[in-house]
Every structure is written in C-alpha cells, then in structure tokens.
Amino acid sequence: MRKLTTQHLEQTAPSQVVGKSIPHESAAKQVAGEAQFIDDYNLPSGCLHAAVITSQIAKGKVLAQQLDSLQQHPDVVAVIRCQDIPGHQDIGPIFKGDPLLSENEISYFNQPIALILAHSQQLAWQIAHQANQDLVQYQSADRLALSQQDIRDLSQPNATVRPSHCMGEKIDDAQLKRSELQLSGEQEIGGQEHFYLEGQVSLAQPTEDGGIMLYTSSQHPSEVQKLVAEVLGIAFHQVTVDMRRMGGGFGGKETQAAQWACLASLAAWHCNKPVKMRLPRSIDMAVTGKRHPFYNRYQLGLNADGVIESTKLEVNGLCGHSPDLSDAIVDRAMFHSDNAYSLGAAEVVGNRLKTDTVSHTAFRGFGGPQGMILIEQAMQDIAIATSQDALDVRYKNLYRDGHATTHYGMPVEQHQDLHNLIKQLEKNADYRARRRQIDQWNNSNSLIKKGLALSPVKFGISFTAKHLNQAGALLHVYTDGSVQLNHGGTEMGQGLHTKVQQIVAQTLGIPFSYVLITSTRTDKVPNTSPTAASSGSDLNGMAAHNAAKEIKQRLLEFAQQHYQVAEEQIAIEQGQVKLAEQTISWAELVQQAYMQRVPLSATGFYKTPKIWYDREQAQGRPFFYFALGASVSEVSIDTLSGEMSLDRVDILHDVGTSLNPAIDIGQIEGAFIQGLGWLTNEELVWDKQGKLLSNSPANYKIPTIGDYPEQMNITLFDQANPEHSIYRSKAVGEPPFMLAISAWCAIYDAVASISQHQLPAQLDSPATSERILMACQKQYEYMEARYE
Known part of the structure; x- marks a missing residue:
C-alpha cells in the first residue's frame, strides 16, 4: 500500500499553474507508445550502422591485428581506426585519458579499438563480434587492479588518477585520544549500473556545409557538440545537437554518451552518409562507467554521551582507468561525509584510486551517497558503543546552535x-x-x-564547479498567443520540461496548454551546462522565468500606453487580460502588440548567486x-x-x-x-x-x-x-x-x-x-x- 500525502495541494489557487500536479508533458504519449526516442526515428536514406570492435583483455598492448582484411568483407562498408580521426583523439571531459579509439594501449576490458560500418545493425555487431575473437592479438599485463584489495597500497606508482585532497584541519591520534571514547570503522561500498531503459544511441547526419546534425541521448548536448567538433577538427557552429527526450539517464549520459556520438559523427563525416549507433545492452553495460565503488574509514573522538568532538574520515573512490569526473565526484563524497551532523574538529581526506576497469562516472548523487553512508554507519556504531537508540545519537550530533558550520566552512542555516x-x-x-x-x-x-x-x-x-551554475532560455510568443520555449536542460523522464512549462505559464499568466517546449538544441540555446546536480529546474526554470518576465513587461508597457491605464490596473490571469473595466484575451493583446511592432521573442539567463x-x-x-x-x-x-x-x-x-x-x-x-x-x-x-x-x-x-x-x-x-x-x-x-x-x-x-x-x-x-x-x-x- 502506498500513501502519498500532499497536504498543501488543495491550497493552490485556481489561477495558479505552479504548484499543481499537472501530468508529465509526455506521459500520455509514452503510455501510448507515441513518444519518439532516437531509436524510433525514421532512418534517413542510405543510413549506415556502426558497431565497435572491443579489446578482449583488460590491460596490456595490441600485438597484432588484421583489421585490413575486413575491407574485403562483402557486408563491411568501412573500417575506421584511431589514425582516421582528423582532430582530437582524446575526449576526456576535463582531464585527458579517454581515447576515442585505442589501437595500442589497452586500459580496460571491451575498450573500443575500431569502428565497423555495415548496412544493418545486426550485421555490424555480428562482424564486430567475430573480429573481436579472430583478428586481434594481445599481450596482457601480469597484474590487474580491479578491487580495493588490489590497490590498498597508495604508495604504488600510478595508483591514483588524480591527487588526493583534504578538507578541514589536520587531526592526529593524540587529539582523538583526548576524548573519553574513541571509535573507528570501515566499509566497502559497491558501485551501481545506471540501467537506463533507453541505451546509448546516436544518429549523425552530414550537412551541406561539412558539419554534423546529431541526434543523441545525452544529458550534456553542449559538451557533445564541443567534442564532436574537436574530433572532426571543425568549428563548434558546424555541429548541431538535438535532444528531445531520454529514456533515463541518472548521470550515465552526462559524459559517457559523448563517445558514441563522436563515433557516429566520425563515421558520418568519413562516409558522407547518415550513421546510426546503438549499443546492445550487454555491450552498453560493459563499456560504460558505473557509480564509483568506495572504500571508507572513520576515526572518532566522542564524549561519554556519544557526541562527536573530533573526526578523521577517509573516502577512497575506485575511479577506473581515467579521471573522467572522479575528481569532482570524490570531492562531493567529501562534502557530504558529514551528512546532517557536526563533526567537531574534522579532517576529511579523499583519494582517487586507479583501477583497470572502465572509467566510472556520474550517478545520481554524484558521490554524495558514498560519503554520506560512512557517517550513518558511524551513528549506528556509536549507538552500540554507548548503549543508546541510534535515533538519539543522531539527535545529539545534528548541526545545532554553536555547531552549525561544515568542515568546509559553510553555515548550515x-x-x-x-x-x-x-x-x-x-x-x-x-x-x-x-x-x-x-x-x-x-x-x-x-x-x-x-x-x-x-x-x-x-x-x-x-x-561544485562554479561556472556550470548558469542557464539560458529562448522564448517566442506567436501572434495567436501560443508560446514556444527552448531551454538548456534535457528531459530524461524527471519532469523538467513539465515544470518549466508550468513556470512559463505562471509567469505570463496563461494556461499550461498555451506553452510548448521543444527539443534541447545547441543552435537555439548555446553553451549549456549538463542536466545534473539536481539543478535542472533551479537553473533552467529561472532562465525561462526571466525570459517570460521580459516579454510580459513589454506587453504591460504596451497595454499601458495603448489603453491608457496604469500598470496596477492590468492583470493577466488564465489567458485573460484585465484592463481596468475592460477584459480582452491574451491572444488579442499579443496580436495588438505585434501590429505595433513590439518584439515578441526574448532570451533569458540565470546564474546562481552566493x-x-x-x-x-x-x-x-x-x-x-x-x-x-x-x-x-x-x-x-x-x-x-x-x-x-x-x-x-x-x-x-x-x-x-x-x-x-x-x-x-x-x-x-x-x-x-x-x-x-x-x-x-x-x-x-x-x-x-x-x-x-x-x-x-x-x-x-x-x-x-x-x-x-x-x-x-x-x-x-x-x-x-x-x-x-x-x-x-x-x-x-x-x-x-x-x-x-x-x-x-x-x-x-x-x-x-x-x-x-x-x-x-x-x-x-x-x-x-x-x-x-x-x-x-x-x-x-x-x-x-x-x-x-
């Protein structure tokens, strides 16, 4: 039985749109099977299909390969390798270490080493699978680091993908021992597969000006645009990325969608034909990163009542073979290692450990869960050590007056x-x-x-990267009163478009149905941040709100002048415009403003303050x-x-x-x-x-x-x-x-x-x-x- 309590819902005024439980804007289409995902798009004429040949070792070198023989295969249209990349060969999002294709050094099992193009998806993957088995020979490394047990010794060369980081103050054993009670513990935390319902997929089409039109299931269209342009050695404006909806993302399409988009685009650029690339589920799970596994440790100095006086925490993220987003993810684990509790005098150390696996990546919570569970285990351990109910221990250690500043100096207001x-x-x-x-x-x-x-x-x-806390929106009002909005956020099922649609309708004073949100596109709103960090509505909603406010202000100023009424005598609600004693429709006001050459398009921008x-x-x-x-x-x-x-x-x-x-x-x-x-x-x-x-x-x-x-x-x-x-x-x-x-x-x-x-x-x-x-x-x- 599920009980869902929304006690304030009935308090919403009839004229309000924000605050109402309006159904998801694509819900009916998705239930009916009418909502289109990239795999539902009709294929362009002459479309080719791409598959990757992947390594069959986790670490080592390619000794020999006979991929040239594939050129004679009757079903193979082309074979594309590392040397065929005209621009950047490394697509690491922040730090280098993620080659698009790797024909020599192998860093994880199933690493892509070449691209096969055929006239059907089934043929492409069948040929790639056979080539995996028959056409490449390897020399494997003697030792693999796959788990925490393999990499306990941080003094090993190349044991980390990024340097360690420390927050707080240095805490030594002597300080811990000043407390009446000392407690320590450790935990191993597993990773997690994103298991989005829609797998990684991209469809690339060459354009007449030598660029690429790309449809891709990605949380970060602007980064995909940038990387595709850099891989092809062309200007960013020659690449347009379109993203209408994803069948789930959860962080697994923040950076990891880029590789398949780049490969599809590279193939389309080489062959001058449309190319589609969709990963089978087993390949998708093998070649994409997961939630980071962690190994954590704590040492606490406590008073006899179980209140924390000093803390020493260590969080160790198992990052895979490359940095990807691991620096920020382990930082986020460090930020949230306090959860809701005052740590007293605290030292929090974060290590980014290298493993011979696929590079792990963003996942809902972005490291926060892996940091938070450490202090929650500590609460359970303290309860046993002091013979208390764990809830009472939690109450005693919550942030409180006089103890309301985090270990990184932020007040918990x-x-x-x-x-x-x-x-x-x-x-x-x-x-x-x-x-x-x-x-x-x-x-x-x-x-x-x-x-x-x-x-x-x-x-x-x-x-936590300050520059990402910005968003833009583009809003058009047409002469029939309908409104079209484009913003930088991506819809992955979480209801972002629905909420932004409500925000625009509320701001303008019109019904929800008057507003349409279109695909996220890099040629409409540029330089967007990923839809991540739980900030989709905060950023894009405010950007859309600002655009709507600008349009509304223009219309109010026009109405004041045209109807000779004061601003306080004008109200727009539910698509009706009250002008003192007179009422006209929203569409009438828009039409009149258009005839008087009032601009009905605006951009909105927002950057997070403080x-x-x-x-x-x-x-x-x-x-x-x-x-x-x-x-x-x-x-x-x-x-x-x-x-x-x-x-x-x-x-x-x-x-x-x-x-x-x-x-x-x-x-x-x-x-x-x-x-x-x-x-x-x-x-x-x-x-x-x-x-x-x-x-x-x-x-x-x-x-x-x-x-x-x-x-x-x-x-x-x-x-x-x-x-x-x-x-x-x-x-x-x-x-x-x-x-x-x-x-x-x-x-x-x-x-x-x-x-x-x-x-x-x-x-x-x-x-x-x-x-x-x-x-x-x-x-x-x-x-x-x-x-x-």
Missing part, C-alpha cells in the same frame, strides 16, 4: 528546520512505539529479526542551499538465509514550495527505490581477467515490484525555500536517493539485534542476502564465544 523535520517524521511514523514493538519481537523470535532506523539527508544543491569555493583552502559556500529530508525504514531478515524484506517506509522530504507535487513525489519514490537497489541487491562483478560478468538483466538484479515496501508513506515538508530559488522550490532529483540509507541502517539494526546490540554489524554494501547471512553468522559466533 536551516539546521533547526532539519531538526523539526526529523521530529515531525518521528511522530508521524510512530517511531518510539514501533521501536518497543520490534525489541519485543526480537527478544521472542530467534529466526526472523526485525530492524528499524531513521536517517536524515542534508544535500547541497549546486554544481556560491563560491576556494579548493586550495578547502573553504567556501559551494552550495546555494541544502535540500533536507528523512526516512524511517523497517525490515525483516531471515537469519538462516539472509533474505530481507522491506516492511514499511515513511518519508518526509523537503522540496520547498513544490512546483508539481505529483512529479516531486514520483521522484522521491523512484529515488528511494533506486537507492534501495544500490544498497541491497545491485552487485557489480568482474572476473579475474577484468571482464564484467554482471552485464545483463539476467545477472544484474535491479529492484522489482517484489522488492517494493509493503507500506510506503511519502509526505512533503510544507515549507518554502528561504533562498530565492524559482518560486521558492527546492531540487528533488538527487537528494531523496539517499533516503534509502535508512533501509541499510535498518538491516544493520536487525543484524545487531542478534547480539542484543552488543556487537556492531559488519555489513558492507550492497547488503545482499549473502552478506546479511555472513553478518548474522559473525553475530552468532560472538555470542557463542561470549557464553562458552
């Missing part, structure tokens, strides 16, 4: 709001009574153990505001099999003044379930040769309806954003992902109940049935040893 939110959830979820009931159950049942946990979320909103960060000093305000939330999870585990069921989840989440409650609740629900998958059953497995074994739905388990909580209660925290965001809303994309940490903590609680909470649970993530069973066994061994 809403610390009291977070405390109030947790208190409200504790009451709504009946936490204390359920805790007593669960304790009674566990004392009476030896086979099935129950666990309960409440964990908060404090997640910073903004790109943010700054000095990385060298590790001090600043990297975030515009914090999104807040909390969740309570109740689980049951079978101590003989490790099987886990999620019995109930209660969520109270802060979205500020909701732009669209239904979409926001959908995002919260989906994020929680995706986070649950990361922490419980999604497990990445590589063999000893560096080949990904979990490369299909048959051997990689994402959550299904069977994993859904038996009871799910989601409520929006009804409070406006104190910062001047778009209509005082708050971002909702990433923050609720980390609400699922409460489920992992509840499993920990259930396992620790075996020893009556005397022994911390040794539970890495994902907490699969096997890991839960092993953790239970350690509890039983402890109890047996104690009572022998």
Whole structure:
C-alpha cells in the first residue's frame, strides 16, 4: 500500500499553474507508445550502422591485428581506426585519458579499438563480434587492479588518477585520544549500473556545409557538440545537437554518451552518409562507467554521551582507468561525509584510486551517497558503543546552535528546520512505539529479526564547479498567443520540461496548454551546462522565468500606453487580460502588440548567486542551499538465509514550495527505490581477467515490484525555500536517493539485534542476502564465544 500525502495541494489557487500536479508533458504519449526516442526515428536514406570492435583483455598492448582484411568483407562498408580521426583523439571531459579509439594501449576490458560500418545493425555487431575473437592479438599485463584489495597500497606508482585532497584541519591520534571514547570503522561500498531503459544511441547526419546534425541521448548536448567538433577538427557552429527526450539517464549520459556520438559523427563525416549507433545492452553495460565503488574509514573522538568532538574520515573512490569526473565526484563524497551532523574538529581526506576497469562516472548523487553512508554507519556504531537508540545519537550530533558550520566552512542555516523535520517524521511514523514493538519481537523470535532506523539527508544543491551554475532560455510568443520555449536542460523522464512549462505559464499568466517546449538544441540555446546536480529546474526554470518576465513587461508597457491605464490596473490571469473595466484575451493583446511592432521573442539567463569555493583552502559556500529530508525504514531478515524484506517506509522530504507535487513525489519514490537497489541487491562483478560478468538483466538484479515496501508513506515538508530559488522550490532529483540509507541502517539494526546490540554489524554494501547471512553468522559466533 502506498500513501502519498500532499497536504498543501488543495491550497493552490485556481489561477495558479505552479504548484499543481499537472501530468508529465509526455506521459500520455509514452503510455501510448507515441513518444519518439532516437531509436524510433525514421532512418534517413542510405543510413549506415556502426558497431565497435572491443579489446578482449583488460590491460596490456595490441600485438597484432588484421583489421585490413575486413575491407574485403562483402557486408563491411568501412573500417575506421584511431589514425582516421582528423582532430582530437582524446575526449576526456576535463582531464585527458579517454581515447576515442585505442589501437595500442589497452586500459580496460571491451575498450573500443575500431569502428565497423555495415548496412544493418545486426550485421555490424555480428562482424564486430567475430573480429573481436579472430583478428586481434594481445599481450596482457601480469597484474590487474580491479578491487580495493588490489590497490590498498597508495604508495604504488600510478595508483591514483588524480591527487588526493583534504578538507578541514589536520587531526592526529593524540587529539582523538583526548576524548573519553574513541571509535573507528570501515566499509566497502559497491558501485551501481545506471540501467537506463533507453541505451546509448546516436544518429549523425552530414550537412551541406561539412558539419554534423546529431541526434543523441545525452544529458550534456553542449559538451557533445564541443567534442564532436574537436574530433572532426571543425568549428563548434558546424555541429548541431538535438535532444528531445531520454529514456533515463541518472548521470550515465552526462559524459559517457559523448563517445558514441563522436563515433557516429566520425563515421558520418568519413562516409558522407547518415550513421546510426546503438549499443546492445550487454555491450552498453560493459563499456560504460558505473557509480564509483568506495572504500571508507572513520576515526572518532566522542564524549561519554556519544557526541562527536573530533573526526578523521577517509573516502577512497575506485575511479577506473581515467579521471573522467572522479575528481569532482570524490570531492562531493567529501562534502557530504558529514551528512546532517557536526563533526567537531574534522579532517576529511579523499583519494582517487586507479583501477583497470572502465572509467566510472556520474550517478545520481554524484558521490554524495558514498560519503554520506560512512557517517550513518558511524551513528549506528556509536549507538552500540554507548548503549543508546541510534535515533538519539543522531539527535545529539545534528548541526545545532554553536555547531552549525561544515568542515568546509559553510553555515548550515536551516539546521533547526532539519531538526523539526526529523521530529515531525518521528511522530508521524510512530517511531518510539514501533521501536518497543520490534525489541519485543526480537527478544521472542530467534529466526526472523526485525530492524528499524531513521536517517536524515542534508544535500547541497549546486554544481561544485562554479561556472556550470548558469542557464539560458529562448522564448517566442506567436501572434495567436501560443508560446514556444527552448531551454538548456534535457528531459530524461524527471519532469523538467513539465515544470518549466508550468513556470512559463505562471509567469505570463496563461494556461499550461498555451506553452510548448521543444527539443534541447545547441543552435537555439548555446553553451549549456549538463542536466545534473539536481539543478535542472533551479537553473533552467529561472532562465525561462526571466525570459517570460521580459516579454510580459513589454506587453504591460504596451497595454499601458495603448489603453491608457496604469500598470496596477492590468492583470493577466488564465489567458485573460484585465484592463481596468475592460477584459480582452491574451491572444488579442499579443496580436495588438505585434501590429505595433513590439518584439515578441526574448532570451533569458540565470546564474546562481552566493556560491563560491576556494579548493586550495578547502573553504567556501559551494552550495546555494541544502535540500533536507528523512526516512524511517523497517525490515525483516531471515537469519538462516539472509533474505530481507522491506516492511514499511515513511518519508518526509523537503522540496520547498513544490512546483508539481505529483512529479516531486514520483521522484522521491523512484529515488528511494533506486537507492534501495544500490544498497541491497545491485552487485557489480568482474572476473579475474577484468571482464564484467554482471552485464545483463539476467545477472544484474535491479529492484522489482517484489522488492517494493509493503507500506510506503511519502509526505512533503510544507515549507518554502528561504533562498530565492524559482518560486521558492527546492531540487528533488538527487537528494531523496539517499533516503534509502535508512533501509541499510535498518538491516544493520536487525543484524545487531542478534547480539542484543552488543556487537556492531559488519555489513558492507550492497547488503545482499549473502552478506546479511555472513553478518548474522559473525553475530552468532560472538555470542557463542561470549557464553562458552
């Protein structure tokens, strides 16, 4: 049963568009199968299909290859290799290390080394697969670094992809020992496959001026435009990227879509024909990066009541073979290693470890979840060390008056709001009574153990790279009153276009249906930032709002002059224009303004205020505001099999003044379930040769309806954003992902109940049935040893 609470929804005035649960703008088309994704587009005449030949070793060199023989194959149109690239050969988004094609040095299993073009997709991939087996010979490296165990020694040469970074102050053992209680712990955290429903796909067409028209499933069209132009050695303006909708992204199409777009464009440029490239699911999973696995450690100095006085944290991201976005991702893990708690005197160190795997990349939360779960484990450990309920430990360590500054120097201005939110959830979820009931159950049942946990979320909103916090929009009003908008954000199912459509309609005072949002295109709004960092609505919504305000002001000034009325006598609501005692339609006003040569097109721009960060000093305000939330999870585990069921989840989440409650609740629900998958059953497995074994739905388990909580209660925290965001809303994309940490903590609680909470649970993530069973066994061994 799911209970969705939107208590403020009925308070929305009839004339308002923002704040209403308007259906997703593509929902009906997607349900009917009418929404077009790139694989649905009719192919241009003469379109070719591309496939990649990929390496069959994880690390080493190509000794010999006979790819020239493929030119004689009757079904092969062309073979394109590294030497055929006219421009840049490395497409690393920030730092170098990501060759488009690599024919000599091999850095991970299934690394692309050549491109095959054929007249059908099936033929192209069949030929590529055969070439993988028969036409390339390799010399493998003697040793591979695939896991944390392989790279524990950071003194090894080339053990990192980027230098380590430190936030806070240096904390030595002597400082920790000044506290009455010292505590330490460690955890291994698995990665996660994006598993977007629409795989990586691009369709490139050559243009008459020697450029490329590109349709691609990407969260960052402007970066794709830049990289395609650099690979081809042409000007940026010769490349146009069009992106109408993605069938999911989750960060997996922020940088990693670029390689396939560049390859399709390279082939189209060489052959002067359209080229389509779509990766089969098993190839997609093998050649694209994942959420970063992490290995984390903490040391705490505490008073006798469990309050943190000094902290030493270490987060180690396993980055793959190249930097990609790992520098910023590990930084984000460091930023969020405090979650909602004051760390006292704190040192936070982040390492970027190199592995011989595909380069890991952005994923919903961008490193934040991997940092946050460390301090949440520490809260569970403190509770056991001090014989307290973990919720009480959390309350004592929350940011509070006198302890409301992060380890990077940013004030937590809403610390009291977070405390109030947790208190409200504790009451709504009946936490204390359920805790007593669960304790009674566990004392009476030896086979099935129950666990309960409440964990908060404090997640910073903004790109930590300051220059990315900008957006543009282009708005046209046509003479019939209809409005067309183009903005820099991309729609991947999260409802961004719907929210921006609502914002424009609300700003202009017209019905939602009057506004149409078109494909994200680099020839309409240039130099856009990726749709990421939960900032899509904040940035693009405000840019669109600014464009709409400019048009509206022009129309108001025209109406004042034309009708000889004061500005305060003019109101535009629901497409009707009130002019003192007279009323005309929106379309009439627009038509009259056009006849008087009033410009009806405008651009809008927005840059996030207040943010700054000095990385060298590790001090600043990297975030515009914090999104807040909390969740309570109740689980049951079978101590003989490790099987886990999620019995109930209660969520109270802060979205500020909701732009669209239904979409926001959908995002919260989906994020929680995706986070649950990361922490419980999604497990990445590589063999000893560096080949990904979990490369299909048959051997990689994402959550299904069977994993859904038996009871799910989601409520929006009804409070406006104190910062001047778009209509005082708050971002909702990433923050609720980390609400699922409460489920992992509840499993920990259930396992620790075996020893009556005397022994911390040794539970890495994902907490699969096997890991839960092993953790239970350690509890039983402890109890047996104690009572022998």
